[in-house]
Amino acid sequence: MQRKIRVLVGKVGLDGHDRGAKVIASALRDGGFEVIYSGLHQTPEMIAEAALQEDVDVIGISLLSGAHMTLFPRIMELMKKNQMDDVLLLGGGTIPPEEAKQLEGMGVGKIFGPGTDTRDIVEFIRHWAATRVA
Amino acid sequence: MSTDHEKFKQERARWKKTTAVQFKDRPVKFMTTSSVPINDLYGPEDTQHIDFYRDIGFPGEFPYTRGIHANMHRGRLWTMRQFAGFGTAADTNQRFKYLLEHGQTGLSTAFDLPTLMGRDSDDPLSEGEVGVCGVAISSLRDMELLFDGIPLDKVSTSMTINSPAAILLAFYICVAEKQGVPASKLRGTIQNDILKEYIAQKEFIFPPEPSMKIVVDTIKYCAEQVPEWNTISISGYHIREAGSTAVQELAFTLADGFAYIEAAVAAGMQVDDFAPRLSFFFNSHLDFFEEVAKFRAARRIYARRMRDKYGAKDERSWKLRFHTQTAGCSLTGQQPFNNVVRTAYEALAGVLGGTQSLHTNSLDETWALPTEFAAKIALRTQQIIAHEIGVTNTVDPLAGSYFVEQLTTQMENAAEEYFQKIDALGGVIPAIKQGFFQREIAAAARQYQMEIEKKERIIVGVNAYAETEEKLEIPILKVDPIVEKAQNANLKKLRAERDITKVRQTLEQLKMAAQEDRNLMPALIDCSRAYCTLGEMINVLKGVYGTWREEPVF
Incomplete structure (x- = not known):
């Protein structure tokens, strides 16, 4: 049997808004994934470390602090350094579309903004996993 | 409200069978924003256990269900208090002055993370x-810039700050000192509500216990030195x-309030010495009637507990004063101009619920901090409610509505159930x-x-x-990244210019005060005067109290 897709849901920086991260974490769990939630106030280093240790397929970062243009690039840098090229990085939170596009151009798989249906995230990950295997 | 309840019951059954049966409800769930089911009709039987004099009464009188002042917004409009803050202290100082020029009547400071x-x-x-x-x-240097040219004896300032609230209050007291304004003349609020942080x-x-000690320190200090200050x-x-x-908002918030009261009493204070300076801060969400009922229930529960459980004798201790902010979480990133409409309804619920002050959110806040334009429409929304639509002509106009009175009582009862669970x-x-x-x-x-995704709840x-x-x-x-560079350069300059011996001495005094479990406020004020930084003071306290991590649950 194929192992379940493992997802790390992470909160990075000083921001304490965890409503979205928790709703997403439980929706992904209900969607059939193995979900690890980092808890609050993580650094990019802590996220990369946890992702390696837990051997996850997907990292989902929730940011509502406005620090996304600093923290996402830092996470991508650490992923590259640790040769996590096969790991999908997703994001969500209060990220204006223009900056979301920039982040997607830099290698974030997708930024899911306010109003996203959680089923779209589940579908996105499933589709990504299916094309990765193929 | 006396009516023949038996008769009403029979009549309602008849109405249902003969008249109402001809009309079919739309196939949707009729429920509040909080998923509480709502009946098709309310009538005298729903309010039969409500006694007018005991439960509703007159505004300005116990149990204050109808408002804490006799004439409410006829006497004085609520304070229009728009929360603002971004960038450097000088940037925010400019926004403050802009808001004061456009008719805002109080300041409210947002701090960065x-x-x-x-x-x-x-x-x-x-x-x-x-x-x-x-x-x-x-x-303190940043705080001096933040309030530059704003006389602190003329404005009331709310500061949304919690873990480091005592330190920001110390900064504020020091700025006033430099302006020649005595602490006894300062009016404002620190949020200082650590329980809701956890x-x-x-x-x-810090862990909850030392955090509560610091909160009690501020209550005690202000009771003696800054008597007009709202301590939490x-x-x-x-x-x-x-x-x-x-x-849950109603119950958990009031439970927190009672926990502060019990902590201050346990520290030797008399309830009437500090309770009049406690205030509340509620959300106003989309469900209009549910929100109005929540505000009315909050006042009634608080008054009863303060008088009957905590033995407060001063009427000011019975009155639940509150600030309202419209629900940021109700705003949508999609079609953002619709948010102006949502915010207006939410603000109206706050006003009809008898709020003392109000912040209306801006239409662009799901994406970033508001632009000046968006913040102005939000303020204008309040001004339209205050002056154009007639809702301030009479006090608590929704009182006596079978539905609103029933919902108010239902929320009071549900909150009491939560209090029992928390006690257990x-x-x-x-x-x-x-x-x-x-x-x-x-x-x-x-x-x-889930309700949104199943379309049981429609979000336009x-x-x-x-x-x-x-x-x-x-x-x-957009906040220019230059802000961070400028701020760090200022801080570097401050660290170089200040008297380092004084910094070390005052920090050492702070450490001793914490270790000896004395009131921290005097030591924090001395540290502030010596230009110790926020981080330096917090680090000293972390050394004594430790830090807190939560077990993540989802």
């Missing part, structure tokens, strides 16, 4: 967050934003440690989202009436 977490702007963990979601304040907002630093703004706002229902867990702090509030809120947030522009290929066509406020 490093400040909220007690970190200096040049702390490595502050990188990327300096001045982004509020103003960066790392020392429950919902999660900007905690006990906040349901963040609990609701984190996903709670209206009843050993009180608020043990319940926090057991993750009780956190789980309740996460479950409610999840349910809300999101799961109905959505516009495909919608482009965001509003300007977005």
Whole structure:
């Protein structure tokens, strides 16, 4: 049997808004994934470390602090350094579309903004996993 | 409200069978924003246990269901208090002056995340967050710039700050001192509500017990030295934003309030010496009647408990005063101009619920901090409610509505059930440690989202009436990264200029005060005068008290 897709849901920086991260974490769990939630106030280093240790397929970062243009690039840098090229990085939170596009151009798989249906995230990950295997 | 209830019951049954049966309800769930089911009709039998004099009464009189003042907004409009802060202290100082010029009557300060977490702007963990979601304040020097040209004896200032609240209050007292304004003349509020940080907002630093000690220190200090200062703004706002229902917001917030009262009494204070300076801060969400009922229930529960359980004799201690902010979590990124409409209805509920002050959110806040234009429409929304639509002509106009009175009582009863649950867990702090509030809120947030996804709850522009290929066509406020560089340069300069011996001495005094369990306020004020930074003071206290991490639950 194929192992379940493992997802790390992470909160990075000083921001304490965890409503979205928790709703997403439980929706992904209900969607059939193995979900690890980092808890609050993580650094990019802590996220990369946890992702390696837990051997996850997907990292989902929730940011509502406005620090996304600093923290996402830092996470991508650490992923590259640790040769996590096969790991999908997703994001969500209060990220204006223009900056979301920039982040997607830099290698974030997708930024899911306010109003996203959680089923779209589940579908996105499933589709990504299916094309990765193929 | 006396009517022949038996007769009403029979008549209602008849009406249902003969008249109502001809009309079919739409196939939707009739429920509040908090998923509370709502009947098709309310009548005298729903309010038969409500006694007018005991439960509703007159405004300005116990139990204050109808408002804490006899003439409410006929006498004085609520304070229009728009929360503002971004960038450097000088940037926010300009926004403050702009708002005062446009008729705002009180200031409300938003701090950036490093400040909220007690970190200096040049702390490595502050990188990327300096001045982004509020103003960066790392020392008295920044605070002097923030209030430059604003006489502190003329304005009231609210500061949304919790873990480091005592330190920001110390900064404020020192700025006043430099302006020649005595502490006894200062009017304002520090949020200082640490319990809801563990429950919902999660900007905690120390473990709950020492945090409560610091809160009690500020209450004691202000009772003696800053008597017009509101020492805690006990906040349901963040609990609701984190996903709670209206009843949970009501119950958890009041439970927090009672926990502060019990802590201050346990520290030897008389309830009437500090209770008049406690205030509350609630969310006003989309469900109009549920929100009005919540505000009315909050006043009634509080008055009863304060008089009957805590033995307060001063009428001021019985009155629940509150600030309201419209629900940020109700705003949509899609079709952002619709948010002006949502906010107006939410603000109206706050006004009809008898609020003392109000913040209306801006249409662009799901994406970033508001632009000046968006913030102005939000303020104008309040002014239209105040002056154009007639709702301030009479006090508590919704009283006596079968539905509103029934819902008010229903919420009061539901809150009482939560108080019993919290007591059974050993009180608020043990319940926090057991993750009780956190789980309740996460479950409610999840349910809300599921209702949206199943379309049991319609959000215009999101799961109905959505516009495909919608482009965001509003300007977005961007905080220039130069802010962080400028702020760090200022801080470097400050560290070089100040008298380092004094800094060391005052920090050492602070450490001793903490170790000897003395009131920290005098030592914090001395540190502030010596230009110790926020981070330096917090680090000394971390050394004594330790830090807090929560067990993540979802």
